Amino acid sequence: MQGTYTGNIPANDRLGIPALKMQDGPQGFRTSAETGGDGTSTAWPSALTIAASWDADLVYRWATAMAEEFGDKGANMALAPGLGMARVPTAGRNFEYLSGEDPILGAVMAKSSVKGFQDHGIIANAKHWVNNEIEEHRMSVSANVNERVRFELYYPPFEAAAEAGVVSVMCAYNRINDVYACQNNDTLTHLREYLGFDGWVVSDWTATKSSVQSIKAGLDQEMPVGVFYNPRKLEALLASRDISEDDIDRSVRRVLSAMDKVGLFDKNRKEGDPMANVTSAAHNALAREIVAKSTVLLQNTDNILPFDAAVLGDCIAVIGDEQTISGGGSGYVSPPYIITAQTGIRAALANSKTQVIYNSGKDISSAVALAQQCVTAVVVVTTTSSEGGDRSDLSLGDAQNNLVSAIAAVNARTVVDVVTPGAVLMPWCSEVKAVLVSWMPGQEAGNGLADVLFGAVNPSGRLPVTMPNKDNEVGFSAEQYPGVGRVPEAYYSEELLIGYRWYDANQIAPRFPFGHGLSYTSFAYSALSIRAVSPFSSKEENASGRTKSVVSVTVQNTGARDGDEIVQLYLQFPAQAGEPPKQLRAFQKVSLKSQASTTVEFALTAKQCSIWDSEAHRWDVVQGTFTAFVGASSRDLRLQQDFVIA
Numbered sequence: 001m002q003g004t005y006t007g008n009i010p011a012n013d014r015l016g017i018p019a020l021k022m023q024d025g026p027q028g029f030r031t032s033a034e035t036g037g038d039g040t041s042t043a044w045p046s047a048l049t050i051a052a053s054w055d056a057d058l059v060y061r062w063a064t065a066m067a068e069e070f071g072d073k074g075a076n077m078a079l080a081p082g083l084g085m086a087r088v089p090t091a092g093r094n095f096e097y098l099s100g101e102d103p104i105l106g107a108v109m110a111k112s113s114v115k116g117f118q119d120h121g122i123i124a125n126a127k128h129w130v131n132n133e134i135e136e137h138r139m140s141v142s143a144n145v146n147e148r149v150r151f152e153l154y155y156p157p158f159e160a161a162a163e164a165g166v167v168s169v170m171c172a173y174n175r176i177n178d179v180y181a182c183q184n185n186d187t188l189t190h191l192r193e194y195l196g197f198d199g200w201v202v203s204d205w206t207a208t209k210s211s212v213q214s215i216k217a218g219l220d221q222e223m224p225v226g227v228f229y230n231p232r233k234l235e236a237l238l239a240s241r242d243i244s245e246d247d248i249d250r251s252v253r254r255v256l257s258a259m260d261k262v263g264l265f266d267k268n269r270k271e272g273d274p275m276a277n278v279t280s281a282a283h284n285a286l287a288r289e290i291v292a293k294s295t296v297l298l299q300n301t302d303n304i305l306p307f308d309a310a311v312l313g314d315c316i317a318v319i320g321d322e323q324t325i326s327g328g329g330s331g332y333v334s335p336p337y338i339i340t341a342q343t344g345i346r347a348a349l350a351n352s353k354t355q356v357i358y359n360s361g362k363d364i365s366s367a368v369a370l371a372q373q374c375v376t377a378v379v380v381v382t383t384t385s386s387e388g389g390d391r392s393d394l395s396l397g398d399a400q401n402n403l404v405s406a407i408a409a410v411n412a413r414t415v416v417d418v419v420t421p422g423a424v425l426m427p428w429c430s431e432v433k434a435v436l437v438s439w440m441p442g443q444e445a446g447n448g449l450a451d452v453l454f455g456a457v458n459p460s461g462r463l464p465v466t467m468p469n470k471d472n473e474v475g476f477s478a479e480q481y482p483g484v485g486r487v488p489e490a491y492y493s494e495e496l497l498i499g500y501r502w503y504d505a506n507q508i509a510p511r512f513p514f515g516h517g518l519s520y521t522s523f524a525y526s527a528l529s530i531r532a533v534s535p536f537s538s539k540e541e542n543a544s545g546r547t548k549s550v551v552s553v554t555v556q557n558t559g560a561r562d563g564d565e566i567v568q569l570y571l572q573f574p575a576q577a578g579e580p581p582k583q584l585r586a587f588q589k590v591s592l593k594s595q596a597s598t599t600v601e602f603a604l605t606a607k608q609c610s611i612w613d614s615e616a617h618r619w620d621v622v623q624g625t626f627t628a629f630v631g632a633s634s635r636d637l638r639l640q641q642d643f644v645i646a
């Protein structure tokens, strides 16, 4: 209904409790034909897009700006951030999640996102708890995944959100080990007792499946309406002593104290208007900055980029779809405008003699004719996905793949920009000079792209997911995905080997590895050292997060341009631990002027050198020889050093 929110809990004036006004979603204040206000909020780059920036400060600014828009729209709770993992490359909601295929990337981003919202008076909601990795059968599928894998791979982004003080979590539609997420005592207990979450749990829309079991497991609020949690039912359950007043008080206390923590009882809180236009020039500029900083330059043969204006000549051909900028579903924000590639490139070339000529690419022969006329061609290829279903495959489709090959055959300076909700196949890579990925860039797509193409921004985006050579390269069986049986069961039998972990374990080179991304400058790594701060000791101390060792490395910008490097630390465990060959443990974005250098330090805690013991239900430090790798991607590791935990 126009002027309402995705979730509306009315105020209780007698008790002085304000209304809860919940709105989707992870890439901005959701507007739609049904809720009204189309085009009155910023269509931000998606969560996976900004994950590709590996820039925690940028995530904080993004969430802060979203919080401002939610507040001006009168909402006080954002149904964000999305913290699922890209276990299945085709999964429909990968674009909405901050983790990509790595829990540490997700954890760092989750913290910034939660703080960005909650520091600015908007309740954040970490979703979807837990193992909501696929959309196929999402309402019924059971994610069958063991405790160790959950603690090591799927829980850390949520744990980080809890550490950052997130006051609400959304339980998912799916089942975990046969029990629905919103009544799953096991996972909800882990959330509160092991991950330290002390806020309230709200169900995904219609994900509540019971009254008593859910209340006892710790579901505090049913959304969007009370089918299982309504006064009549609860009164009957109290009368029959199936639940106690304490059960209800506990949930009420959780909700109210969370609202208080984020300032909802503040008398001076300003009222917002759901129909107001809350966009601003500052937010448009930030959206543009995020696109540029999240764009990943995968390939740059002969350093064709950044474009040299002198080489472009009379014209540049811009070819391909330009309207796909976002994914679909509850996280969709209807954009106030779209800066297309041609608009962005035209603006960048405003003061030059080079004409921008556009062709949609729908008719390959006319696109080829245009590409023949100009020295340089930029081809934009796109695909998208949506909540509610997974992509059928990772292909951009024959039409677009043929288009790229046909253009590349006649134009030796072909640059391809890929707009995609996640992993994608690029069979034509070796035919073209440069390849960029813009993910789901939102309304400022073309400006952000032009900033990178012309060098206003030196790219520093890095892949948050592996780019495979072919569909289902990891060889998932139907049992693993999408699951088997009338009420589907999906077995996470790959255990810890998702994404780059699988490629490493199987010694297969992906098309482009996790963490990869080029810059217009170069960086050199030296002086890796590991300094013990305190001994790795008792088991009880393992989860403490206290620094045990410091890994330090010197990074120098050895090129002619200023640039940003994402310094990545991976750890190899002693063989008996049964961990993947190497795992990201920390990363840091550094900005370096040409020729400047800096020392990057990573704190290593006992927990980071531990594995989850599912029998004792605790972290155990692994003893033996570890190897620390530092470098520019999971497959571009420049330095390594062993250290021993005795």
Ligand code: BGC
Pocket: 006, 024, 025, 079, 127, 204, 205, 330
């Ligand atoms: C989605 C949630 C969303 C909710 C409300 C559900 O279908 O899974 O992510 O917040 O709808 O729109």
